[in-house]
Structures are given as C-alpha cells and as structure tokens.
Amino acid sequence: MNSEVAAFFSPGDFLAILPEMVIAGMACLLLLVDIAVPRTKKCVVPALAVLSVAVAAWFSYELAGSGVSAFSGMFVLDGYSDFFKLIFYIVAVFAILVSLRYIRTEEIDLGEYYVLLLFSLSGMMIMASGTDLLTIYLGLELASLPVYALVGFLQKSRKSNEAAMKYIILGAFSSAILLYGISLIYGLTGTTQLAAISAALVTGDVNGPLFTLAVIMLVAGFGFKVAGFPFHMWAPDAYEGAPTPITAFMAAGPKAAAFAVIMRVFLEGLYPAYDSWQMAIAAVAVGSMVVGNITAILQTSIKRMLAFSSVGHAGYALLGLVAGSEEGMASVMFYLFVYAFMNLGIFGIVIMMRKDSQSGDQISHYTGLGKSNRLTALAMLIFLFSLAGIPPTAGFIAKFYVFMALINKGMVGLAVIAALMSAVAAYYYIRIVMLMYMREPEKEFALASSRGLLCVLIIALAAVVALGVYPGYFIDLARYAAFPL
C-alpha cells in the first residue's frame, strides 16, 4: 500500500508545486490575518499578499529550468510554464498595487479582495503547468471562480452584480461545453494526458465527425475564456461592471493563462490534428480582430472600448497559434507579456481618474487631459500608441513578431487582414489622444494617484518603451520557453 502511494506521489512532486502551495496557503492564511488585524491596519493584508507573490516568484526562479514532471505527468515545470508564471506574478502584483487606493474609494476595502486575487493567481499557475486535461480544467476553474466573485465585488453597484451574474453564467456555460469536448477527447483517445493524446492521434484513426465535434467544442470553450469572437459577449459587460483593477487583471492575467492552456492543448496535445483545428482557430482569430476592432470604434465607455480592443488583441495573439510553429508560440508569448504591461498601464490611468464623484469611465471624461495633467496624458499617449502597435513601442514589436510567424508559414492573407485591422484599431486609439490633446478641458481633473499606482505606471511605461526599443532579451526568453514544446 505504502509503495503504491509512493509511486503516485514522491516528495519531489510537492517541491514542484511549491510556488502554487505558497500562494494558495498564503491565501488561506490571509483570511485569518484579515480577521486578526484591526480595521486601521488593513494595509497588512495587501503587503503580505505582495510578499507571498514575491516568495512564490523566488521559488519559481529557483525551480526554473529543472524540467520536472510531477504527479505522474499531470504537472510540469518547463520554460513554457515559467514564462507564463512570470507574466502572472507581474500581473498579480500590479493588480494588488493599483487596487490599494481604489478599493478604499469604492468602500470595498475588505481583505477577501486580495485573498480572491491570490486564489485566482494559484489557479492560473496550475493552468500554465498542467499537462493533463484534468489539471488544466481544475486550474481553469480555480482561476475563474474567484474572478467571478471579484467582478461582483462592488456589492452596492447594480452594474457590478449584473456583470458578475452574466459572467458566471456564460463562464459556467463555456466550462460545460469545454468539458463535453474533453469528455469526447477522452472517449476517443482513452486518455486525458496531453502527450498520450498526441500519441494516440498519431497512431490511431480518430478523424471522425465526433473528433471534429470535440475540437469545435474545445475551441468554443477556450474561445470563451480568451473572449474571442463569437464567444466574446460576456467581455464588454464584465469589463464595464467590474471594479477597474479587476478589469485590468482579467484582461491580462486569466486571459494569458487561457492562452497558455490553449497553446499547450492544441500544440502539444492536438498537434497531429493540426489541419482540423487550424481553420477553426483562424476563423475565431479573424472574427475577433474584425468584430473587436470595429465594435470598439462605436463605444463611448472607455472600459467597454478596451474590452472590445482586448477582443481584437486576442485575435492577433490567436494568429500566432494558427501559425502552429514554435515561432508562432513564441510570438504569442511575447505578445501576452507585452500586453500585460500595456493593459495594466492604461487601466492604471483609468483607475487614477476615479476620484470622489469623478468616474473616468467615459471616453469623453478624458477631454483636455493633456492640458492640465501633462505627464499622465503623455503616459496614456504612449500606452495608446503601444496598443495601436506604432513603433517604437513594445506593442509594435509584439505585432511584428506575430506577422513574422504568420508570413514564415506562408499565411500572407491572414497577415494582410491583421495589418488592415490594426489600421482600423489605430483610429479609436488615436481618437482618445485627440480628445486629450486637441480639445479644451471641460473641468478640473482630480487624479487619485497613490504610490502603488505610480509605481505600476512607471514600471509599465518603462517596460513598454524598453521592450519596444530593445526587445532582444525577451524575444530570446520567449523562444527559449516555447521551443522545447
């Protein structure tokens, strides 16, 4: 009996999930800490949360490159998962820092907020490392459930509750579709381990209609998680209703995690069936770029606009997956890395605009910002140009890399569509620049800056510029992480 247990779990397995254990354990602990500390000392909880992310990051750094496969091949530590965990750590820390003042302004200053963020972080980490559909599914749910609650965290706001309700219904619906697809894959290949699925696809004859159905369901299920067209309906509502730091977190963190999973599932598990999913993903990618970017033009709320823009960005990133090459993967990873900074940066400014009665939710609220708050407007300008993909910002390099991967595989048509859509996207981004710089302000701006927020903005800005001018190191990192897969 003992030897059998030992075959399943070795102490090394627990070493491999040490960072995840730190995050999940600290999340549990913080619930108790939150009760213990007095109301006036609430900053202890976020401080400990940041600390636990730092500790987990340190463990991840120590474990990096070990290539351990733990729990009978259900969980792996490779360059790929390390790269994504790096993104998640950054996003989580940034999300905590930008929340500090915001949640006081909104009077939702509860310790649970940070606890839920940490739980979601641990879920994302499991997603990045999962190599079995079971671990991937569990990670996915662990990452999503806290976010559902966080979206509805503004208990008194009707919008927030509504957003959470829509999000959880559509999220659960998509999980059900995804699970059905997984069950079909399991039935057809007899396994849920990605490597074994891949092997079964090579040897067995599983290209029946049932397999196609399974692939479509997987695409649909994952499509929901990355908010790709036509599964993006939840995104604008959830983005608009959620507390802004959570919107920023959702757009950068769980979305990147969903990409981590998609790439692992499709490029490792289902790669032998590349021909059967390539078209489906390409259709989702093109649809996302077209619909996301064109609908974004029509928006008046900045959070909805950024939601549609993130649909468009998901489309670009999916193109890297369509390319189906290692370069394509590396390009997606680099894209997500850059997107995390741009996204946190621009939402950081939206958060800054929320003070007292001023909401900063509407695009028109930014009218004339360039006149009164030069540095803030300049930062916003750089983030917007980066989102639009204008050099010399990081957003350009990210798009460039995706184009390289596509054209290298001869998919010039898709590259041309993507290029044209980024010209469309430029329109709504520079429209905000125009409002900021070329119109007179309607009223005085009061900005709710805090040290945490400024810190995030400065780092994000530096990263966007530095990755735009000297991207070499991180491209190599993404390649190194993508190539063994």
Add this chain to the structure above:
Amino acid sequence: MVPVTWYIALSAVLFMIGAAGVLTRRNVIVVLMSIELMLNSVNINFMAFSYMLGDMTGQIFTVFTITVAAAEVAVALGILIALVRSNKTFNVDEIDALKG
C-alpha cells in the same frame, strides 16, 4: 447489457436540453439548473467512456467535475443574492443596466 452508444446518446440529449435551457430560459435559477444539466451530461459521458475503456481516469474526472460544479453554483448563488438585493428580479431580461 446497454451499449456505450446509448449512454453517449443520452448524454448528448441532456447536453442539448441543458444548452437550450441556458439560451432560452429567462429565470436565472432555471438557467443555473440548465448548466447543471449540461455538466451532468458530461459526467455521464465520462462514466460511460471510463466503463468502455476500462480506465479509471473518467471516474476521477467525474468526481472533480461534481465538486467544481458545486463550488460554481455556490458562487453563482452568492452573486445572485447580491443581485436580487439590488435588482429585485430573477428575470434575466430585466437585468439590463449594462447594454449589450
């Protein structure tokens, strides 16, 4: 002896009923029940395949699915209570503060 295909057919039917329920029903509680139905159809699938393949993974997966589904419903109901407090309705058509 019931062939595996019957289970699969049953599961497909349940899944479709569940999906139709999510898309057409207006009461949030009913929508949540429909999602539960979809998840259970998945469970039937897993059990049937597990039985067919003589492999335990499907059964393990089912245990996890049931657990996660319970957690999901708990969160959903929590959000629903908050929503009903501020909105006083169970009808999804009347939940319309967000356009779209």
Add this chain to the structure above:
Amino acid sequence: MSGHLLSSIIFLPVLGALVLLFIKDARAIRWVALVTLGVDFALAIPLLKGFDVSTHGMQFVERHAWIPSWNITYYLGVDGISVLFVFLTAFLGVICVLASWKAIEKKVKEFMIALLIMQAAMLGVFSSLDMFLFYLFWEAMLIPMYLIIGVWGGPNRVYSAIKFFLYTLAGSILMLVGMIALYFAAGNTFDMLVLMEHKYTFAFQIWVFMAFFVAFAVKVPMFPFHTWLPDAHVEAPTAGSIILAGVLLKMGTYGFLRFCLTMFPDASRFFATPIIVISIVAIIYGAFLALAQKDLKKLVAYSSISHMGFITMGIFLFNKNGIEGAILQMFNHGITTSALFLCIGIIYERTHTRDIGDYGWAASRVPVYATFLFIFALASLGFPGTNGFIGEILIAFGAYEVYKPYLIVLLMGILGGAAYMLYMYKGMAFGADSHGHDGHGDSHGHKVWDVDFREAIALLALIVFVFWVGFHPEDFLGYMHESVGNLINQATASKFEGLGL
C-alpha cells in the same frame, strides 16, 4: 566621432528634446531647439565634405547587433542619394525652428519636442540600411507629425490630423507585410544591401512591389492617394507644412529609389508605364487644381502634387538623366516649396488670412517680402538660373530618350506651373487693391510690416540653395553620379529566376 557621425546626427535632436523637458522658459526653449538643430546641421556639413563621390558604396557605415534573434542590426550608412537628403533634412530643421519662432505661442515646449523627435526620425529614415530600422523610423514619424498637425494646426486640424494618420498608417502597414515577406525570401535578413542583391521570382516581385508601392504612393502622394495632402497642409502650422513638403513627401520617392527599383527591378519595369501615366495625370491635375485655388496653402499643396508627378515620372524613366533629374528635383522641391510655405507663414502671421483675394498690396507695402516671394515663385516654376530649371530640364532629357511625346506633357505641366505661380504672385503683389487701406495695415486693419531679421535669415539661407543649384548643379549632381549609375545597373538588370507564377 567620425565613426558615429550618422548616429550623432540622428540622436542629437533626441538629446535636445530630453534637455527641453527640463526647461520652463519659452524663450530658452526656442533657443535650445535652434542651437540643437543648428549643431545638427553643422554636423551634416562634414558628412557632405567627407563623402567620397567616386564610389557608389555605402559610407559612414555603422553596424551593431541589435535584435540577434531576428538578425536585425543597427545599421546606418549613406550613399550619394541619401546623403543629400540627410543634409536637406538637417537644413530644413533649422528653418522650421525659425519659422515657428513666433507662430507657435501655446505649448512651445511640446511643439519643439515634437519637432526634434520628428527630425530624428526623418534623419533616421534616410540613413537606415536595415529595413527594420527603416520601418521603425518611418512609423515613428507618424506620432509627432500627427500631434504637430492636430495640436498646433488650424481650425479643422483634428479632421486633417486623423486623415493624415490613417492614410499613411494604412499604407505603411502593408509595407510591413511585404517587408517580412522579403525577409524570409532573402534568407532571414533585413539588411537592405543583401535584399537588393537577392533574386526574387517575378510573381513575388509583383506582390511585394504593390505592397511597397501603396506605402510610398501615399507618402508622395501620387494621384489617387493624394487627398490627405491639401487637408494636412492647410491645417498644419508653417513648420509642419515645411516638414511635410520638404521632407516627408521625399520619403515616398526615396522609397521608390531605394526599394522598388533595386529590389524589384522587373516589377518596377512592368509597372513603369502605368506609373508614368498616373504621374502625368498628377502633373496636369495638380496644376489645374492649383490654378483654381483661392487659398495660398492649398495652391502650394496642389502645386506639390504636380511637382511630385515630375519626380515619380523621372524615377520610372530608368535612365540617368531622368533619375538624376528626379533626385535633384526632390532636393529642389524641398527647398522651394518649403520657402513658399515659409513665405505664406510669414504673411499669415501678420494678416491671419490665406485668401489670395485679401492681398494685392505686397509689392507696395512689403517690397522685400515681395522680392523673396518672387524669387521662390520663379524657382518653383523652373525659371532658368534657378534650381527648378535644372531639375525639370534633366527630367525632360530623360523623357526625351524614352518616348518623345512625353515632352509635350512635360511642357504642359511646366506651363501650368508658370500659370499658377504667376497667378499667385500677381494676386499677392499686384492685385487690384480695392480695399483702400490706410497705409499701415491690410484691408482688415492688421498691422503689416516687412520681413524682420529672423525671417530674412531663413529666407536668405533658402535662396542660397536656389541659385547654387541653379548655377552650379554639378556640386550636387556630383554626389549622385556613381550611386545613380549603380542604381540603374540594378534596375535594368533582370533579376527574376523564372516566372514562378
């Protein structure tokens, strides 16, 4: 120092922009900008002096590893074609600061920073030998130019700025796709010299040529892509117009020379006749539209379309006279059109109108100004002794060698140019002075005074080049002989390996 001359020229303005961030006083800001660009121009002089005209090879080459994963290098260098434009850009930079000395009153700091960054990007475009670097500079110009038009422009500036931005972005983003296709076709390199040597299939050349063509044609702008130009010019502040007319438009034709002719010679020859035809359309159409304008800036803008038609025609003639004439004409157009916009800016500062009908008193009230304007108008219409004459006559020689009837069209274009320029000058200087002003101001009561010292310096500097090129063109043509000879060799050699359609 000399090893990094090009880098110094490109990045000195950026350094100046950084310094400006910490200066508050508007006067000091103007001086710092002027000194920066003055030094930058001074650096461009050793570039011209040190240039070896006896070779077509790239000179002042700098190369450093940059993004090794994509085999991208920081690779600069100039040949006999680009060296002239580096010089022109550096020169016009100084003129731009002088032109905005008083015209820009709000947000002086931001304006000067945008101007300096713009300057760096333009210099970078002309000296890049790595295509990725080229594209980076090319696109980076969009942001400051968009802001210059949109923030400091005229009443309808926002519309014009967005139109400018979207037109040029849509054009150049296709070039990006073509560029990456080239990268893989030539074996993973963005090195422009390697890309020029490589052979591509004919079908590939056609596709990539078209992708590049759209980008450059929008910038030039060639006939159906020109509609952004009048809007942008009319709304832009004087310095913006000078940059647009003087440098930005040249980038399109420079692109044709550097990329299209050398990398896709077969496709270029394939498309040569259609391009010459639309150039002719642009020449005639631009001239007629210019003749119909009441607004001074619009008139000069349409005249630019006409003049750029001469240049694109010259390029696609594929002979020495045509191409040298085109390059010289690019330089000339940069000088004279900038000078005309500067003249318009000078008078607009006083009267706040650009309607030709509001003038007519220039010769009597501001005689010095009227003299300057007259010289530039003559240069623009190609009067013998001025720079415009040399350029146009060379293009005409080139056209004669290819197909004689082209001459008739050219002649019509030149006559048209004479017509609208003289019409403008007459309107400005000797028009019916029906308003009966009181001797101190214009018809609207604005106070009018003749050119002041600052303006005279700028105008005189421009005039030097008008006559220098006009009387001694060999000083400028000498730089390009070798490079153009090499260019023609590349452009006339058949490069494709089978049809590959």
